[in-house]
Amino acid sequence: MKYALANPIKRIKREIVAPQFKITKQIIGNLYSFKNFLIGRNHKKYNKGVFVWDVRSNSVTFDFAYYILQIVNQFNQIGYKSFDLILFCSPRLLAKGASCDWNEYNKFVSNEEILSKIEKIILKLANLFEYIDDIKLINTKQELLNLTKDSFILPKNYDPTFFYPEGLNYKYLFSKLMDEEEIKVPFLKLNPKCFKKEYTELYKSKYITLTLRDYGFEPMRNTKQTDIDIALKLSKRHSAELVIIPDNIDLIEQYEIPDSVQVIKSAREDLLLRIGIYSKSIVNIFTTSGPSILPLFIKRSKMIVLRVACGCDGDNVNLYKKTLGISPGDQPLLRLGGYYLWNDLFNNIDENTLDFAFKKISDYSQEKNLKIGINEIN
Numbered sequence: 001m002k003y004a005l006a007n008p009i010k011r012i013k014r015e016i017v018a019p020q021f022k023i024t025k026q027i028i029g030n031l032y033s034f035k036n037f038l039i040g041r042n043h044k045k046y047n048k049g050v051f052v053w054d055v056r057s058n059s060v061t062f063d064f065a066y067y068i069l070q071i072v073n074q075f076n077q078i079g080y081k082s083f084d085l086i087l088f089c090s091p092r093l094l095a096k097g098a099s100c101d102w103n104e105y106n107k108f109v110s111n112e113e114i115l116s117k118i119e120k121i122i123l124k125l126a127n128l129f130e131y132i133d134d135i136k137l138i139n140t141k142q143e144l145l146n147l148t149k150d151s152f153i154l155p156k157n158y159d160p161t162f163f164y165p166e167g168l169n170y171k172y173l174f175s176k177l178m179d180e181e182e183i184k185v186p187f188l189k190l191n192p193k194c195f196k197k198e199y200t201e202l203y204k205s206k207y208i209t210l211t212l213r214d215y216g217f218e219p220m221r222n223t224k225q226t227d228i229d230i231a232l233k234l235s236k237r238h239s240a241e242l243v244i245i246p247d248n249i250d251l252i253e254q255y256e257i258p259d260s261v262q263v264i265k266s267a268r269e270d271l272l273l274r275i276g277i278y279s280k281s282i283v284n285i286f287t288t289s290g291p292s293i294l295p296l297f298i299k300r301s302k303m304i305v306l307r308v309a310c311g312c313d314g315d316n317v318n319l320y321k322k323t324l325g326i327s328p329g330d331q332p333l334l335r336l337g338g339y340y341l342w343n344d345l346f347n348n349i350d351e352n353t354l355d356f357a358f359k360k361i362s363d364y365s366q367e368k369n370l371k372i373g374i375n376e377i378n
Contacts, residue, residue: 018057025165029157046152049080053122054164055089060117062290064125065297070153070173070184074132078152079265086147088160089118091140119356124242124271128188129297148297171325177332178325185336188297196278202262202280207241209281213252213289220312221288223247226349227306228255231285233351234358240282245274245291278303283358288315296336300365303333304357306349308340317344334364347354 019025050070058067075083091111126135140162152285155167176183195203210231212223228244235242241260245267246252259261267274278284278295283302286292288310295301309317309328320326328342339357346353 005362017162018166020166028163029165031373034159046150047084048151049075049078049154050086050148050151051075051083051154051167052086052088052158052160053165053167054160055087055093055118057164057166059170060114060122062121062125062293065293066170066173067168068126068129068132068186069183069297070168072184073176074154075131076184080152082133083154084136084151085126085132086132086144087118087122087126087135088144089137090137091115092137107112120271125188128191128275130186130189131184132186134215134327143221146264170300170323172331174326176323177335178330178336181305183335186297187299188294190276190279190298191272194272194279196273196276199273199277199348202241202277202350203242205241206239207242207243207262207281208238209245209277209284211245211284211286211291212247212255212285214247215289218312218314220310223255223287223316225255227285227287228257228261230349230351231355232258234285234354236284237351237355241279243281245277245311275287280342283361292338293364296333296338300337302337302339302361302365304339304341304354304360306341307343307346310343331360334361337361337365354377 015021015024016028019028029089051067053064053067058064069082075081084170123135123137126132131223136147138147144160155165157163158165193272208231210223214222232242241262244261244263245256246263246265247268249268251263252263264273264277267277275290275294275298278301279298281301283304284292284295285304285306288308292303292305295303309315309320313319318327320328324332326332328344331340339361341349341353343356
């Protein structure tokens, strides 16, 4: 993600400590690697691995799940089966970070809202992920240095003062998924808080979820009335109910939603409830949005994303090619139970298109499970 800084001096400093460009990352990364080589700092010296998630250079979004997927596999490659997580964040640290320049994103999301998302999204997800032994929320550099002095740290060459690059390398991650290399998936550990008594009958039933998006930022990615209509048709085809998880509660009235459709407003804010609902659904449908990542890390869940690369600043073909290394037609998430309905390839999405994607995921899951001698569990 590129950031906007008006002051050229601050922009240069920012690029040194948290580089955004490939060439800068390589040069500075090599310098720190050489320094660590000279002082003998390598993973073989330490018994514990630590991932430092720094609010100054990492997005406070559901992409956090991708961070964990990447870090789990990076640690696994060098012999660490699990690791500790440090969330390095505070209002002061956030203020020192640069603001996002994607279509004036900061006009829609304040720093206060970003900090609240650390508690509502990042911390809650971290407590559910496999392979994380301990989680600490740290807000001072000295405390961070004291906690990590005897540990091997990722991101590579991380230093809270001089070098705190973004931890997530989308191209690295998506190339592993596309090449079907062996990959360790950190699933979310569902606990009783994910399931509420008032939805016991729902959990026992057969249903499909549609998660709405009606955000002010990049409205091209928002849910359309036709999305609700075709999701309802798909649910009837499979003799299932349709469950809707809303976005902006105040805007729910703009949609025409039949009485037969259950709208669970509390799942908008209750992340654990949302995860529990996704886990029992036969398939979860989204537009391109953060919550679409969640089912990928729930065992045996399925998800479909509509109109991928719809053409806006944060969701277009060039961005997918440059940042993720994928193009229309690629299905990097299929092995995790996800399917992209690319905007350029599926112009008129209807219930048949959704059913096509659903069957693609089901067929892939069946084939994968047969290879290891396990029958698919629906």
